[in-house]
Amino acid sequence: MATTESWQIAEIAGPKKATLIVKPEVADAMIKRAKHPVLIVGHLAAEIDLDDKKMIDYLLELAQKGNLPVIATGHTNRDFLKRGFTKAKIMPAVEIGQRLTDPEWKGIDGKEPYDLAIFAGLPYYMEWTILSGLKHFAPNLKTMTLDNTYQPHASWSFPNISVKDWIENLKSIIEKVEE
Amino acid sequence: MEILSRKSINIKIKELKSDIGNIKDLELSIGKFSEEKWTEAEGPTPFPSITALREWDKKLLDRYKPFYLPFCDLCCLCTYGKCDLTGNKRGACGIHMSAQQSRTVLLASCIGAATHISHARELVTYAIKKFGTDYPLDPGGLAVEVEAPIIRLVCGVKPEKLGDLETVLDYLENQLTQLLSVTHTGQEGNNLDFESKVFHAGMIDQVGMEVADIAQISVFGFPKADPDAPLVDLGMSVVDTKKPVILVIGHNVPPAIQIIDYLKDKRLSEEVEVTGICCTAIDATRYSSKVKIIGPMSWQLRYIRSGIPDVIVVDEQCIRTDNLIEAEKIRAPFIATSEKNCLGLPDRTRDSADDIVADLVSRKNLGVLILDPEKVGEVAVKTARAVAPKRKKSRTSLSTEEIIEQAKTCNQCKMCRRSCPNDLHIPDSMKAAGKGNIGMIGDMYEECIGCARCEQACPETIPIHNIIVSAATQRTKNESFRIRAGRGAIQDIEIRKVGGPIVLGEIPGIVAFVGCSNYPKGGKEVAEMCIEFARRRYIVCTSGCAAMSAAMYKNEDGKTPYELFPGTFDAGGIVNVGSCVANSHIAGAAVKIASIFARRTLRGNYEEIADYVYNRVGAVGVAWGAMSQKAAAIASGFWRLGIPVVVGPHGTKYRRMLLGRADREQDWYVHDRRSGEKVYVGPVPEHLFFAAETKEEAMVMIAKLCMRPNDTSKGRAIKLTHYIDLHRRLFGTTPDDAHLFVRTLTDIPITMKEDLTKILREKGWKETIIPDPTLLVNQVEKRGVR
Numbered sequence: 001m002a003t004t005e006s007w008q009i010a011e012i013a014g015p016k017k018a019t020l021i022v023k024p025e026v027a028d029a030m031i032k033r034a035k036h037p038v039l040i041v042g043h044l045a046a047e048i049d050l051d052d053k054k055m056i057d058y059l060l061e062l063a064q065k066g067n068l069p070v071i072a073t074g075h076t077n078r079d080f081l082k083r084g085f086t087k088a089k090i091m092p093a094v095e096i097g098q099r100l101t102d103p104e105w106k107g108i109d110g111k112e113p114y115d116l117a118i119f120a121g122l123p124y125y126m127e128w129t130i131l132s133g134l135k136h137f138a139p140n141l142k143t144m145t146l147d148n149t150y151q152p153h154a155s156w157s158f159p160n161i162s163v164k165d166w167i168e169n170l171k172s173i174i175e176k177v178e179e
Numbered sequence: 180m181e182i183l184s185r186k187s188i189n190i191k192i193k194e195l196k197s198d199i200g201n202i203k204d205l206e207l208s209i210g211k212f213s214e215e216k217w218t219e220a221e222g223p224t225p226f227p228s229i230t231a232l233r234e235w236d237k238k239l240l241d242r243y244k245p246f247y248l249p250f251c252d253l254c255c256l257c258t259y260g261k262c263d264l265t266g267n268k269r270g271a272c273g274i275h276m277s278a279q280q281s282r283t284v285l286l287a288s289c290i291g292a293a294t295h296i297s298h299a300r301e302l303v304t305y306a307i308k309k310f311g312t313d314y315p316l317d318p319g320g321l322a323v324e325v326e327a328p329i330i331r332l333v334c335g336v337k338p339e340k341l342g343d344l345e346t347v348l349d350y351l352e353n354q355l356t357q358l359l360s361v362t363h364t365g366q367e368g369n370n371l372d373f374e375s376k377v378f379h380a381g382m383i384d385q386v387g388m389e390v391a392d393i394a395q396i397s398v399f400g401f402p403k404a405d406p407d408a409p410l411v412d413l414g415m416s417v418v419d420t421k422k423p424v425i426l427v428i429g430h431n432v433p434p435a436i437q438i439i440d441y442l443k444d445k446r447l448s449e450e451v452e453v454t455g456i457c458c459t460a461i462d463a464t465r466y467s468s469k470v471k472i473i474g475p476m477s478w479q480l481r482y483i484r485s486g487i488p489d490v491i492v493v494d495e496q497c498i499r500t501d502n503l504i505e506a507e508k509i510r511a512p513f514i515a516t517s518e519k520n521c522l523g524l525p526d527r528t529r530d531s532a533d534d535i536v537a538d539l540v541s542r543k544n545l546g547v548l549i550l551d552p553e554k555v556g557e558v559a560v561k562t563a564r565a566v567a568p569k570r571k572k573s574r575t576s577l578s579t580e581e582i583i584e585q586a587k588t589c590n591q592c593k594m595c596r597r598s599c600p601n602d603l604h605i606p607d608s609m610k611a612a613g614k615g616n617i618g619m620i621g622d623m624y625e626e627c628i629g630c631a632r633c634e635q636a637c638p639e640t641i642p643i644h645n646i647i648v649s650a651a652t653q654r655t656k657n658e659s660f661r662i663r664a665g666r667g668a669i670q671d672i673e674i675r676k677v678g679g680p681i682v683l684g685e686i687p688g689i690v691a692f693v694g695c696s697n698y699p700k701g702g703k704e705v706a707e708m709c710i711e712f713a714r715r716r717y718i719v720c721t722s723g724c725a726a727m728s729a730a731m732y733k734n735e736d737g738k739t740p741y742e743l744f745p746g747t748f749d750a751g752g753i754v755n756v757g758s759c760v761a762n763s764h765i766a767g768a769a770v771k772i773a774s775i776f777a778r779r780t781l782r783g784n785y786e787e788i789a790d791y792v793y794n795r796v797g798a799v800g801v802a803w804g805a806m807s808q809k810a811a812a813i814a815s816g817f818w819r820l821g822i823p824v825v826v827g828p829h830g831t832k833y834r835r836m837l838l839g840r841a842d843r844e845q846d847w848y849v850h851d852r853r854s855g856e857k858v859y860v861g862p863v864p865e866h867l868f869f870a871a872e873t874k875e876e877a878m879v880m881i882a883k884l885c886m887r888p889n890d891t892s893k894g895r896a897i898k899l900t901h902y903i904d905l906h907r908r909l910f911g912t913t914p915d916d917a918h919l920f921v922r923t924l925t926d927i928p929i930t931m932k933e934d935l936t937k938i939l940r941e942k943g944w945k946e947t948i949i950p951d952p953t954l955l956v957n958q959v960e961k962r963g964v965r
Contacts, residue, residue, distance in 0.1 A: 009597045009636065014252020016265045043873050075875035081911040090910055092880070093872050094831065098246035098838045105842075123699065124602055126872060129248040129831040136249055136266055136276050 007149030007160050011128050016135065018150065018157040024172035030144055030156060031066055031177055034116035036107060039063050040096055041088070043074035045121030050167050058170045059120055059146070060085055066177035069108060071096050073122065093122055097130040101137040113140065119154070120146040127151060146170065217337040222784025225335025226350050229357050229379050232819070235786045236375035238954050239793075239821065242846050243837035243867040245374060247280040250834050254279050257364045272364050280834045281373035282362050284811065287833070288377050289359045291812025292384035294496055295760060296351045297519070298431055299391035303344045305433050305552070306398040312342030318393040319404035322670035325774055328767040328781060329389040333382060335783025341397070344390050351383045351390075358383075381815020382785070388813075389763035396667050399436060401465035406673075406747040406754070408666040411464040413472040413730050414658035415482060423567035424452045424487050425559050426511075428479060428502065429494035430759060432462040434516040437556030438492070439467045451563055456482060457497055458723055458758035464664045465757060472662060474731065475696035475724030477629035481648045483509060485655070486574025490539075490563040492555060495519045496759075497695070497807060503546050509573045512539035512562050513546030516555050524548040532557040540565045575642070577649040579617060585646060586612035586620075588639050595643055598636035600829070601626055601699060605633055605643060612646070621650030625701040628804075662730035663741040665722070665757025669768040671775055673748040677718065678776025682795045684894015686750045687901050688712075688885030691720040691765045692729060694802030694810045697829050702728030704874040705803050709740050709753055711878060715901055716750040717885070720765050725803065726755045762813050766820055769796045785819075786955065793821020794849065794952040797885035797898065799864075800824040801877065805833070814868065823864045823884045825877050830870040837867035841916055849888055851950035855959045858950040860888035861919045875909040883920075888952035892925035900928040903935075918942040922949055 004017050021027050031037055045056040056079055063070045064085075072080055072088040073096065080088045089108045091099075099105045100117055107114050117134065119127055127145065131153035134143050142155040148166035151157040158169065224231045253261045254270050262270030269275045274282070306314065316338055318326050325331065327338050334347055358380050361367045367376070395401060402408040418424060427435040435455065442448045453470045455463050456478050463470040473482045476497045483491065483505045491506045495517040499505070503522050506513040515522050527535045527547040532554055538544040539562045549555045577585065589609040596605050608620035624647055633643040648655070680686040690712045692705055705728040713719045721729050730739050744753040748768065756764045773779040773791040781788060792798070800817045802810050805826045811833055814824040818837065826833070840846055841862035848857045863886040871877035882902040890898060899920055906914040913931075918939050921927055923946050927935045938944075953959065 007597055008602070009594070014265055015263050016252065073876070074872035075909050078909070078911040090912070090915070092869070092876055094246065094836050094870050095838060097248075098244070098836065098840075101246065122872065123828050125600070126828040126831050126870070129250065129834075132250070132252075133246060133248040136252075136264075137247060139266060 003159060004152065005150060005160065006152055008124055008128070011125065011152070013132070013152035017152040018154040021144070021156050021158050024169045024176065026156065027144060027146070027173045028176040030116060030142065031068070031118070034142070036112050036114050037068055037116035037118060038071060038107065038114045039068040039118045039120070040071045040073060040093070041076050041120055042093060042122030042127070043076045044123065046076060046079035048121070050163060050170070055121060056080070057083070058174065062170070062174045062177060065174055068118070071108065076121070093126060093130055097133050100134055100141055103140060115140065116142045116144065118144045118146060124149055128153060146173075217782070219782045220780055221335050221782050222780055222787065224785050225783030227333065227785060229354060229361070229376055232379065232382075232785055233372075233375050235789060236378045236819065237371065239818065239867065240371050240374055240837070243839050245277070245281065245370065246836045246838050247277055248831050248834055248836070249276055249280055250832055259364075274368060277370035278368055278373060281370040281377065282367070284834055285358065285373050285377045285380060286362050287808040287811040288380035288384070288815045289355060289362070290808035291810065292380045292387060293355055294809050295384050295391065295812065296348065296355060296387035298495065298760065299387045299394070300348050300352070301431060302391050302433070303341060303348060303394050306394050307341050307345075310341065310398050312340065314341045314398060316340060316343070316393055316397045317403065318396045319668045319670060322404050322672060323668050324671050325771050325781070327389055327393055328770040328774065329385050329763055331781045332770055332783075332785055332788055333386050341394060344394055347386060347390055351387050354379065354383045377815050378819035381812055381817070382819045384812035385763050385766050385816035388760040389767065391760040392667065392757065392763055395432065395462065399432070399466050401462070401757070402664060402666045404668040404670045405666045406745065406752070408465075408664040408746060408755075409468040410661045410741060411468045411470070411472065411664050413474065413660040413662045413727060415473060415478075415485065415655045416657060416659045417471050418452055418454055418473075418487055420487050422450060422452045423489050423563040424454055425490050425492060425563050426473070426482065426488035427453065427455045427459045427463060427492045427494070428457055428498050429517070430458040430496040431494040431517060432459050432466070433552040434492055434494055434555040435459050435463040436466050437552040438559050439463065439470065441556035441560050445560070447560065451560060454488065459494055461665050461723070461726065461758040468664060472727060475702065475727045477696040480505065480629050480631055480644060481655075483511070484575040484645060484648065486576070489567040489570055490514065490559050492516060492559050493520060496809070507545050508575055510542070510570055512566060514555060514559055515546065515548045516550065516552065518550060521548050522546065526550070528554065532561065536561045536565060575645055576652070577642070577645055582612055582617050582646050582650055583615055585641050589613060589641060590639060592638060594636040594638065595633035598632040600628060600630060600632070600697070603627065609641075612650070617650040620647055621654070623647050624651035624654055625703060628697055658731070660730045660733070660739045661742055662727060662739070663746045663755045665726070665755050665761050666746055667757055667761060668764045669748045669771065671771065674768065674771045674775045677749055678772045680750070681772060681797065682776065682889060684797060684887065684890030684898055687715065687717050687882070687898045688797040688799060689718045689720060689768070690881055690885070691722070691798065691800045692725040692803065693722045693762055693765070693800055693813060694725055694804060695806035696724040696728060696804045697806035697827070698728070698804040699828050700874070702731055702804070705729050706732030706740055708801070708803070708874060708878060710743070712881070713740070713744045713751055713753050718748055718750060718752055718754065719744070720754045720756055722756050722762050722765065723759045728804070729753065759809060759813070765800070766816060766822070769798050769820060769822060772796055787958065789820050790953050790955050790958065793954070795887055795889040796822075797887050797890070798822045799881050799884045801881060802830070803827045803877065805830050818867050823867050823869065825880055825884070826868070826870050827877070828870055828872050836869060838869065839865045839867070841865055841919055849950060849952040849954060850956060850959050851948075852953050852958050853951045858952070859947055860950065860952060861922065863887055863920065879905045879909055886920055888950065892923060892949070895920065895922070895926040896928045899926065900931070903928070903931055913938065918944045922947050
């Protein structure tokens with residue numbers, strides 16, 4: 001049974017913990033329900049192998065099919081460019097974290113505040129601390145992580161799942177986000 | 180009226196009305212500094228109280244808003260708690276999450292400052308006992324006239340002899356007590372006031388570090404602002420293991436110096452190896468270039484477990500608290516030497532050296548506490564010589580066969596990986612090792628920070644850290660590098676030479692790599708960053724564990740960064756100032772630019788000098804592996820001076836960033852000292868405390884954060900060239916904020932004219948002026964314009 005246990009053992013949060021994404025439909029529903037979502041991709045996405053692809057390939061497909069704006073943190077943009085994707089906005093993870101706590105900030109497109117921030121590919125502990133900042137100081141924002149490790153400070157997170165289950169979930173989310 | 184010190188009395192009366200008349204601006208000094216002939220006019224804030232610089236702090240905090248990253252949702256500091264502060268709820272005492280986070284940052288900074296200040300107190304007390312209160316302070320000989328820029332700036336005094344430092348320490352201890360009291364339940368309740376006090380803790384920390392280092396440079400004869408300080412050996416393989424080997428660990432160098440002196444007195448220097456880890460090692464090499472540095476603090480377990488040291492001597496700070504247990508495993512006698520680190524050991528300070536040696540050699544005592552550095556020197560040497568032939572260098576490392584057998588017992592539970600700070604893929608490597616391929620686990624040596632949490636977590640009690648180190652034997656056999664010994668202060672003449680180019684921006688920046696070794700991907704990244712910026716003709720400074728990591732790299736010709744670049748404080752230099760406490764010389768150099776180059780008054784004139792540094796000196800601190808509370812305090816000291824600090828991704832665990840908002844134009848106005856007008860200068864420097872996710876992101880940000888409002892067009896063009904070039908190389912594109920850093924068309928680098936002009940057009944860029952920048956209205960008034 002899936003548990004709400006942090007991937008890094010000692011990173012215990014507090015009373016409010018992420019709801020589990022027990023099936024991919026949950027993630028899809030959140031993405032579809034969001035008026036102004038954003039996908040934030042860290043550098044590990046280009047390092048993590050998921051069968052014959054990298055994690056970034058799945059995220060790119062999700063962004064394109066779900067029409068999600070993308071923020072590339074670290075040096076991830078280089079890997080998007082290698083894949084011919086030039087639309088990512090480059091912004092450090094702590095900067096986007098801070099901007100998201102500002103209810104007045106209208107996003108990289110200047111339209112309106114984001115209501116859903118989807119994180120993936122950041123170092124676990126860094127994503128953990130940034131999600132904690134958002135949990136406490138961005139009350140109007142929902143957060144979701146698509147990593148295969150449980151992030152207690154997100155609004156929604158997978159539990160700690162195997163790579164095989166992760167790939168299946170990502171494929172399913174991508175497939176359904178288009179429908 | 181204020182009375183500043185219990186040992187010296189300094190009475191200032193601003194205005195006193197009495198029956199016999201009125202007195203204005205009377206100052207009486209009795210005691211330590213009464214004879215001083217320093218004619219520099221005193222600024223407004225000598226020995227500042229914890230709120231004296233609050234307005235300056237507010238100016239910085241108004242631009243750089245804290246972004247809090249709570250490490251825990253709860254407060255558990257009093258019996259009301261635990262209190263759930265989730266979503267900015269208030270706890271039983273009324274505190275909310277923002278204030279609670281900044282309160283924790285203040286606690287950390289107080290711990291860090293207390294550590295440096297008590298270190299300084301111990302050193303000064305020891306030095307006075309040995310050399311007397313009148314022993315002259317001389318950190319730089321004829322090359323350094325401004326001998327203590329931070330003390331002059333903060334305290335408004337000019338220390339000339341050891342005894343003068345006691346008065347400074349009295350002040351620091353007083354401030355520290357007040358700051359710590361602020362964290363009590365029901366004291367401060369506003370997060371920005373907490374933050375201001377964090378800055379204060381950082382400022383007094385810098386003073387404490389300066390006290391410690393100028394005292395030890397003066398009495399121990401360390402290199403005095405010497406750019407040609409000797410190159411010394413570093414690495415596991417530089418040790419002659421045929422000789423008895425002593426290991427010193429920590430930060431407070433007198434016991435190590437007494438070991439060196441004892442060896443010298445007995446003509447045994449060639450017979451015994453003195454090796455060191457962490458800052459004691461760096462400071463010991465400032466005393467004797469025969470001492471060998473093993474590596475940063477993360478080398479403790481791997482070196483002890485190698486079985487090489489015959490005796491282990493620890494002093495204070497950043498020492499693994501289980502070293503006594505590790506020493507026992509290799510049958511190495513253990514000597515603790517600090518009141519702050521007694522480890523439950525019997526106090527043998529009053530016993531004869533020979534009795535102590537006998538008990539250590541016979542293992543009647545596995546370890547002892549000796550609170551007398553001279554006695555430590557004798558006991559350590561005699562014990563090492565006695566036990567070395569008997570120990571046969573017991574080691575805990577494993578053969579390839581043993582590694583494979585151990586790895587076979589792994590049940591793939593992943594608890595090791597889940598306990599690893601860097602999420603290293605230990606289970607996969609263990610699986611491969613179980614099948615006979617130990618290469619993968621050996622490769623982890625470079626990224627392992629030596630914490631051994633993996634071993635603690637393993638239900639099969641597999642000695643994972645040992646396996647990683649043992650599988651990397653070939654690497655440790657080649658671990659032989661050269662580091663320049665810590666040179667201490669920066670010469671006044673060096674400041675005169677570079678002051679202009681720095682303030683005008685023609686030397687693109689000063690980048691200081693400081694702090695601990697909690698790196699996300701190994702220390703090699705520090706060396707790579709140092710080389711990149713030195714090649715780009717920045718002034719690169721190093722200190723502490725980062726200075727060691729910078730050395731642990733060789734180019735194709737086998738040269739380390741310290742052999743490739745000179746130790747001068749000039750463009751393209753790599754300047755190792757020394758141990759943690761030598762960090763004060765980096766801040767001191769920035770302050771001396773204001774004093775020596777710009778002839779600003781230092782004395783008790785903090786706000787004006789910080790404003791000068793902030794607007795003109797393109798310096799950035801980088802603590803890529805920052806781990807400790809001391810690192811928190813060091814960073815805080817840089818912030819108050821207006822110097823941004825970049826940390827690695829683990830730095831987000833410090834619980835808050837101080838980030839500017841480039842998109843808020845209203846945040847980036849300064850006063851023009853010439854006209855009094857408010858002028859938009861762009862987001863320079865954009866952040867004050869920033870955690871980078873990767874080395875690449877850090878490098879781009881460092882280049883960006885070196886920009887200052889005062890840059891001339893030529894200087895700005897140079898700085899922009901580096902920023903844009905790094906951005907293109909590491910991120911693949913021209914930065915989309917480049918227009919924010921162009922004030923006039925002459926700021927545009929000639930080689931980038933076409934690209935940038937197009938961007939300026941697209942962004943609706945408007946030309947502005949280059950002001951004589953200040954955040955302080957009183958600086959405008961000084962020039963007679965409002």
